[in-house]
Amino acid sequence: xxxxxxxxxxxxxxxxxxxxxxxxxxxxxxxxxxxxxxxxxxxxxxxxxxxxxxxxxxxxxxxxxxxxxxxxxxxxxxxxxxxxxxxxxxxxxxxxxxxxxxxxxxxxxxxxxxxxxxxxxxxxxxxxxxxxxxxxxxxxxxxxxxxxxxxxxxxxxxxxxxxxxxxxxxxxxxxxxxxxxxxxxxxxxxxxxxxxxxxxxxxxxxxxxxxxxxxxxxxxxxxxx
Amino acid sequence: xxxxxxxxxxxxxxxxxxxxxxxxxxxxxxxxxxxxxxxxxxxxxxxxxxxxxxxxxxxxxxxxxxxxxxxxxxxxxxxxxxxxxxxxxxxxxxxxxxxxxxxxxxxxxxxxxxxxxxxxxxxxxxxxxxxxxxxxxxxxxxxxxxxxxxxxxxxxxxxxxxxxxxxxxxxxxxxxxxxxxxxxxxxxxxxxxxxxxxxxxxxxxxxxxxxxxxxxxxxxxxxxx
DNA sequence: ATCAATAATTCTGTATACAGAACACAAAAC
DNA sequence: GTTTTGTGTTCTGTATACAGAATTATTGAT
Numbered sequence: 001x002x003x004x005x006x007x008x009x010x011x012x013x014x015x016x017x018x019x020x021x022x023x024x025x026x027x028x029x030x031x032x033x034x035x036x037x038x039x040x041x042x043x044x045x046x047x048x049x050x051x052x053x054x055x056x057x058x059x060x061x062x063x064x065x066x067x068x069x070x071x072x073x074x075x076x077x078x079x080x081x082x083x084x085x086x087x088x089x090x091x092x093x094x095x096x097x098x099x100x101x102x103x104x105x106x107x108x109x110x111x112x113x114x115x116x117x118x119x120x121x122x123x124x125x126x127x128x129x130x131x132x133x134x135x136x137x138x139x140x141x142x143x144x145x146x147x148x149x150x151x152x153x154x155x156x157x158x159x160x161x162x163x164x165x166x167x168x169x170x171x172x173x174x175x176x177x178x179x180x181x182x183x184x185x186x187x188x189x190x191x192x193x194x195x196x197x198x199x200x201x202x203x204x205x206x207x208x209x210x211x212x213x214x215x216x217x218x219x220x221x222x223x224x225x
Numbered sequence: 226x227x228x229x230x231x232x233x234x235x236x237x238x239x240x241x242x243x244x245x246x247x248x249x250x251x252x253x254x255x256x257x258x259x260x261x262x263x264x265x266x267x268x269x270x271x272x273x274x275x276x277x278x279x280x281x282x283x284x285x286x287x288x289x290x291x292x293x294x295x296x297x298x299x300x301x302x303x304x305x306x307x308x309x310x311x312x313x314x315x316x317x318x319x320x321x322x323x324x325x326x327x328x329x330x331x332x333x334x335x336x337x338x339x340x341x342x343x344x345x346x347x348x349x350x351x352x353x354x355x356x357x358x359x360x361x362x363x364x365x366x367x368x369x370x371x372x373x374x375x376x377x378x379x380x381x382x383x384x385x386x387x388x389x390x391x392x393x394x395x396x397x398x399x400x401x402x403x404x405x406x407x408x409x410x411x412x413x414x415x416x417x418x419x420x421x422x423x424x425x426x427x428x429x430x431x432x433x434x435x436x437x438x439x440x441x442x443x444x445x446x447x448x449x450x
Numbered sequence: 451a452t453c454a455a456t457a458a459t460t461c462t463g464t465a466t467a468c469a470g471a472a473c474a475c476a477a478a479a480c
Numbered sequence: 481g482t483t484t485t486g487t488g489t490t491c492t493g494t495a496t497a498c499a500g501a502a503t504t505a506t507t508g509a510t
Contacts, residue, residue: 277496
């Protein structure tokens with residue numbers, strides 16, 4: 001396992017604020033608070049069992065994280081991303097992953113690469129079992145792990161932040177069996193290129209993988225359910 | 226002028242929170258609150274003329290922004306970056322600027338490029354007058370503007386965030402006349418490549434420029450004043 | 451005089467209180 | 481019937497209050 005606790009790594013943590021942040025992020029990602037929803041401080045505070053003060057602090061934190069938008073006199077609403085914004089974010093992710101991959105090919109440790117391979121194998125298992133949820137999480141973990149191989153804290157952080165914003169959207173994952181198989185094949189190629197430390201090839205595949213991810217997401221926007 | 230208000234662009238703004246954020250950021254960047262300083266909520270609140278509640282919310286926002294670190298039962302301290310972290314951030318900035326430059330070469334408008342040229346010319350003026358402060362600000366503005374040419378909101382945002390974190394460090398700007406002249410020459414090349422829309426050349430120069438920036442900063446770390 | 455233990459103070463973390471803006475609903479005017 | 485206006489409610493924004501942890505000062509012992 002990589003020691004990259006999602007969005008930020010600190011030694012000690014603030015119990016309450018951290019708990020509220022996790023809960024809120026989950027509520028947003030899982031769709032319990034759909035995009036556009038005003039989050040009512042009274043209600044949510046009661047629901048989480050905390051007063052408004054620490055809750056508001058958490059909301060400000062999430063606002064800076066980009067999951068939530070602050071609108072004057074009206075509190076915070078769950079940020080809604082348009083097709084354009086999603087495309088932009090995926091493009092930045094692509095840039096980051098490609099460069100991370102290139103760096104990883106030259107300076108990752110064999111052990112680090114082996115860890116990614118292990119995640120990949122686990123993911124294949126999930127694919128075999130058609131366990132979408134577990135597959136999805138391992139998928140994210142693999143991309144995070146590849147970025148982590150570049151051993152650049154800022155890179156990991158920025159990547160994680162963008163990934164968090166997109167979780168809600170990619171979580172949908174309605175792709176059909178064929179697309180899914182395609183994605184798995186791409187991942188297979190990724191791992192092979194990484195193990196062979198072929199920077200060019202890895203970068204190319206990562207780029208294609210992300211481009212296809214965008215295609216899949218775009219379909220959601222063109223034909224909104 | 227590019228319409229890129231530093232870190233985030235919203236239509237309406239929250240008066241107080243926004244004011245506090247600006248003030249705090251300034252205090253940190255200008256060194257009024259040096260790295261490692263605990264920010265005392267009572268004192269700062271009194272100094273800014275606001276109560277602790279909105280101040281704390283602003284601090285949480287800055288924590289998510291990475292300017293400040295939250296330590297349990299001890300409030301927030303101004304984040305101190307080590308050589309490694311600075312190098313990592315500069316590397317990510319390099320990656321982002323290089324890609325932005327490549328994209329800009331193919332899809333920027335002539336008007337957009339002209340704006341960057343205008344900033345550059347202004348900067349040359351400042352250099353002629355040896356106005357370090359104005360030079361520094363235009364320097365940042367130019368890099369921001371080049372990134373903006375890629376017309377990717379997420380890219381701008383991520384770049385701006387990293388740039389903000391580094392402001393405090395790059396602000397020092399102790400470089401001697403020779404290095405300064407070198408930086409100006411690099412900028413000249415950048416603009417020429419951009420105007421010629423030579424993606425490869427622009428990317429190469431941007432990369433070198435950022436690498437040299439790191440060399441300059443590294444000197445600060447090797448020989449801390 | 452130095453250090454340890456303890457007391458006093460400060461500061462953070464959380465809850466609550468209050469004022470004003472936004473919102474919802476109902477009644478009146480057109 | 482539709483729009484407008486007025487009123488009551490809800491919710492946000494900010495200040496304040498209070499409990500507990502951390503820090504500092506003080507006192508006693510070696």
